[in-house]
Amino acid sequence: MLVGSQQKLQDDIRALVQRHGRTRDALLPILQDLQAKHACVPDFAMQVVADELGLHPAEVYGVVSFYAFLGHEPRGRFVVRLCRTVSCELARTAPVARQLENELGIAFGETTRDGRFSLEWAACLGLCDQGPALLVNDRVYTKVTPERVHAIVEDCRRVFGAHAAQTEPAAHAAQPALAAEGGVTP
Numbered sequence: 001m002l003v004g005s006q007q008k009l010q011d012d013i014r015a016l017v018q019r020h021g022r023t024r025d026a027l028l029p030i031l032q033d034l035q036a037k038h039a040c041v042p043d044f045a046m047q048v049v050a051d052e053l054g055l056h057p058a059e060v061y062g063v064v065s066f067y068a069f070l071g072h073e074p075r076g077r078f079v080v081r082l083c084r085t086v087s088c089e090l091a092r093t094a095p096v097a098r099q100l101e102n103e104l105g106i107a108f109g110e111t112t113r114d115g116r117f118s119l120e121w122a123a124c125l126g127l128c129d130q131g132p133a134l135l136v137n138d139r140v141y142t143k144v145t146p147e148r149v150h151a152i153v154e155d156c157r158r159v160f161g162a163h164a165a166q167t168e169p170a171a172h173a174a175q176p177a178l179a180a181e182g183g184v185t186p
């Protein structure tokens, strides 16, 4: 990471510490805000957060590793997560997964070259009676079929196109809160 980028990240972290405080309880909100702004929590940031909060870096790394919504590698603007827990598998997740890979041109665990989409597996989303369940950033889709996948991805592309006309395509991250079905936010 370049020195200028490190300085910027350090300044961002100090501002977040000012906002959330220096207690252990502040760790998760700080990491969530970092993820939202930088699309990941890089190793350098984990070290700075640990120093600022007086924690061991391993503790910060452990939290980043534990939560699916956090990560130390940049993700796409739209993070598509398909539940692969048993109830959804029984509701035929496999063809939905294949269609997602075909539609996006990437495998699970990958990000498209243009940085728009990351495709990931998710553990149970709490919608087991409405599977297959899919999460796109903070938006939940239920009873997803291979036929619906194209429309969902097109919806993301449409939102991306409108949003990109107004702002730089800086990386965005997934939000931890779930929202109702019916459209996605970048």
Ligand code: FES
Pocket (backbone or CB within 6 Å): 083, 084, 085, 086, 087, 088, 089, 123, 124, 125, 126, 127, 128, 129, 131, 133
């Ligand atoms: S098993 Fe998929 S939402 Fe619970």
